[in-house]
Amino acid sequence: MLKMVTFFQGLPGQKSVPGTLDFPGSPQKSRSTSEAESEASMSEASSEDLMPSQHTGMAPDGEEEESAKKEKKKSKGLANMFSVFTKGKKKKKSQPRLSDPEVQPKSSPELDGPPPTVEEVKEALENGRLETAWRVLALERELEAEATAGGTSDEELVRQQSKVEALYLLLRDQVLAVLRRPLEAPPERLHQALEVVSQQELEDCRAATAPAVAVLTATRPRCWLQLWRGGVAEVAAERLDAQPAVVPEGRSEAENKFLHMGRTMKEDLEVVVERLKPLFPAEFNVVHTYAKSYHEHFAAHLCTLAQFELCERDTYLLLLWVQNFYPNDILNSPKLAKELQGIRLGSLLPPKQIRLLEAVFLSNEVTNVKLLMTRALELESQRWARDVAPQSLDGHYHSELAIDIVQIISQSQVKAENITSDVGLQIKQLLLVELSALLRSYQRTFDEFLEKSKLLRNYRANIIANINNCPSFWTSMEQTWQIPQDSLRYLMEPLKDLKDHGFNTLLQSxxxxxxxxxxxxxxxxxxxxxxxxxxxxxxxxxxxxxxxxxxxxxxxxxxxxxxxxxxxxxxxxxxxxxxxxxxxxxxxxxxxxxxxxxxxxxxxxxxxxxxxxxxxxxxxxxxxxxxxxxxxxxxxxxxxxxxxxxxxxxxxxxxxxxxxxxxxxxxxxxxxxxxxxxxxxxxxxxxxxxxxxxx
Missing domain, CATH: 1.10.357 (Tetracycline Repressor; domain 2)
Structure with a gap:
């Protein structure tokens, strides 16, 4: 008997996908239109103007070398990544929160001495010190105030703005680098990066209502929250497109891909719920963002796959993942169901594509069932013709034909129901038609045997074995398929005739x-x-x-x-x-x-x-x-x-x-x-x- 294997569970002994949410690669230098224009204006500034460092994203205190080593290593799995959260979050009292509305960006009253110079801020950012982000914002505000007050030449304002924008590029890359690999960053550093993005969103809102300064190039909205979402989408693509660490033998390429993508998405989203959600501010909507990114890439991959002519097995697996495993084992898994309840991710494939695939599956499955049942009857009739004695089971002559036919139909029914109950209902009607045709063929073949094989030694034994077959068909259809009695009697009419003809032959002498x-x-x-x-x-x-x-x-x-x-x-x-x-x-x-x-x-x-x-x-x-x-x-x-x-x-x-x-x-x-x-x-x-x- 064929057995359904839950592909989502994988083979026994198969390891889980390593490196969950271990996001590799350097941050992409994606930028808003306003930032690109700012960079163009910087080319007109003096050679002393600040430009982004080639080592953007370097961690402080010599962490550049360590970071490079990590890029070459394989991701090590959930256990190592979770170790960074064993310490509680601590906040330096001297560090102001950029998102606090009472913070004044022009100066920091909690810090003694003169504010840091542009060069000092640049050096601090290159060393990964995100706590200086408040000073970059202060420089931007001071520049706006100076431009509004007048008295400064346009050339000087452009030169100063180029310096500020260069600092923003450094800050942006540092922040996005941290948020791209959130589980590798210490909690305090992750918290600082999130604060910077939150403050930038507030500044984007403020700039939208503030009067524009004609001399300065428009640099807002910077849309760093959107850039972060774009980074999450890139990470989702990298994670889902990565080659699985273990590739079981005996599975198709599509099957391995489904299993890897499904398991990766489930485990990564569980990490997001358990580890990232408590750390990220509500406006980031971190679970929704990750879920949507993973879903969209998964869906895009399947939509592309569905455009090709798939083999029967891959067609079935595709439907199984889209209609069953993905919504039930992933989206509605115990750890994710509540978190994803209101997100409405939808299906991995559009309804029209699903209906087309279901039609292909039903056609393939009915054809296979018909071939298998016909072959089973041929093998049985060949045993009669060869005068092979039937098996004896509990003192009664026994034939495997009924068991084979019922098993073929039941396995096909189970496959369809594993997709959806609706597909199960559709195939049930189709299989009943094929079973009815098979039973009529069975009766005709048996009648031919009764007529032509009277001289065989095991003639009567095979007649009895086939009569004994009949209850297996009836019981299976009545109990498993719950067919109404009137329909069942019509369906089983060929078996009644077969039994009556067998009795008449046995009693004739x-x-x-x-x-x-x-x-x-x-x-x-x-x-x-x-x-x-x-x-x-x-x-x-x-x-x-x-x-x-x-x-x-x-x-x-x-x-x-x-x-x-x-x-x-x-x-x-x-x-x-x-x-x-x-x-x-x-x-x-x-x-x-x-x-x-x-x-x-x-x-x-x-x-x-x-x-x-x-x-x-x-x-x-x-x-x-x-x-x-x-x-x-x-x-x-x-x-x-x-x-x-x-x-x-x-x-x-x-x-x-x-x-x-x-x-x-x-x-x-x-x-x-x-x-x-x-x-x-x-x-x-x-x-x-x-x-x-x-x-």
Whole structure:
């Protein structure tokens, strides 16, 4: 049996994706339009103007060399990264918060001595000292005030602005470098970087309402928060596009990619929730930003993949990830469900693309199921033709065909339901059509075997094995698929025919052996009915062990068929019109023989498993008609008999009444007319007299 493997879990022993949120690479030199214009204006400044250092992003105290080493190393996983958070956050009391509204950017009252010069600020920034960011903002404010006051030449203002913008470029790269690798930065440094971005957002808002200074080049909004979001998107792409550390054998390239991207996204977002969310200010919306970035890159990759002609397995895996694993195992995982609840990331693929892929999957799956079921039936019929004996299971002949067919269908149903319940419903209807066609083919193949293979040694054994097959189909469809009874009976009609044809074949030789024994009743003019019936019962008893390999339910059903045959043949002998009894004593004696024989038949058949209780009154009631002498009493008995056996016709009644030689023709006619009265049938009519032809 095929088994579904949850690809998201990976293979046993497979390591988790290393380096979660260990964001490699230097920060991108992305910049706003205003900053680019500022850089252009700086080219006109003197050679002493400050320009961005080539070592932007260097950590203080000789951390440049260490940082370079880290770039060459493989990322080391979650355990090493979390160690930077073992210490609590501490804030230097001498360092003002840039986002505090009461901070005055022109000076820092908490610092003694004159404010640092531009060169000193540049040196501090190059050394990674983000606490000097307040001075860069102060220089910007002072420049604006100076330009507004007038008295300074335009050339001087441009030169000073170029210095300020050079400082901002240094500051921006330092800040974004920290935020690009947040788990590698000490908590205090990360906090400083976040404060700088928050203050810059406030300044962007302030600048939007402040009057512009014509002399100065517009440098705001700087949009550093947006730049940070862009950096997160780049990191998401790097993380998801990285090659997995372990590539299991036996999986397709697409399967490995799905597993890597899904696991990376889940683990990284869990880190964001657990480690970054407590550190980032609310306006950063850090969980939303990371989730959206990872989602968009994942979706873009799948959309590109979906444009190609995929193999069947990759089509299924793509749907499985888009419709099941991604929304359930990632977005709704225990650690992420609450955090992502209001983000509305949506599906990884557009609905139209999903419907197209589902249609391809359904077509592929139905085709495969049809081929597999046809092949299973071919292998089974080949075993019959080769005269291979069936297996024996718990004392019954057994065939694997039903198990194979049910397993093929069930596995296909499970695959579809693993995508969505709706796809499961769609394939259910398609599979039922294919199963119906398969069962009809099974019946035709079995009938051909019955007709052409009578001389094979294991002929009867294989018939029994195939009859024993039928309940497996019925039970599976009834319990697993919960098909309504009417639909189920229609679907299983070929199996009913297969079983009936099998029974007829198995019983054919027995019934042929009984035919000359039943003829003795009329040949001896019912002189020895007891002895004749004993011969018949003995002959049946000798043959019953041939059916012991049938399942219990079918042995009972087969015994019902034998029961019906015995009663039917007995009635046929009574209806031959070769026995005419003119005296009441003769008629009562025959009635007693019939009652005795009926009791023997009923006892024997019931003892051997027959549950056909509806046959119990067939012979005794005929005996009563023969026994009665009063025409009115006979009419009542005939009317009662017709309610029990609605297929009892005037022809059958005439044949029975022919035994009673002392009835007048007018009395016979009056009794026959009682069958013209409509009687209400309480239960569906089972054939008995419709199987008996009277001449």
């Amino acid at each position: 027995l019934f042929l052996d009984l035919k000359p024994l039943f003829k003795k009743f009329t040949q001896t003019r019912w002189a020895t009915p007891v002895e004749t019936l004993e011969e018949i019962i003995t002959a049946v008893g000798v043959r019953l062990p041939e059916f012991s390999e049938l399942k219990d339910c079918f042995r009972e059903e087969l015994m019902e068929a034998v029961h019906l045959h015995l009663v039917k043949e007995y009635i046929i002998r009574l209806s031959k019109r070769r026995l005419v009894l003119k005296t009441e004593e003769q008629q009562q004696q025959l009635a007693r023989h019939i009652l005795a024989n009926a009791d023997v038949i009923q006892h024997f058949c019931t003892q051997n498993g027959s549950t056909a209780t509806w046959l119990n009154q067939a012979l005794p009631k005929i005996a009563e008609i023969i026994h009665l002498q009063d025409p009115n009493a006979i009419k009542i008995e005939v009317a009662t008999y017709a309610t029990l056996y609605p297929d009892f016709s005037k022809g059958h009644l005439t044949a029975i009444l022919a035994i009673k030689g002392n009835l007048l023709s007018s009395e016979v006619k009056s009794i026959r007319n009682i069958l013209d009265i409509n009687t209400e049938v309480q239960e569906p009519c089972r054939p008995l007299f419709s199987l008996i032809k009277v001449g």
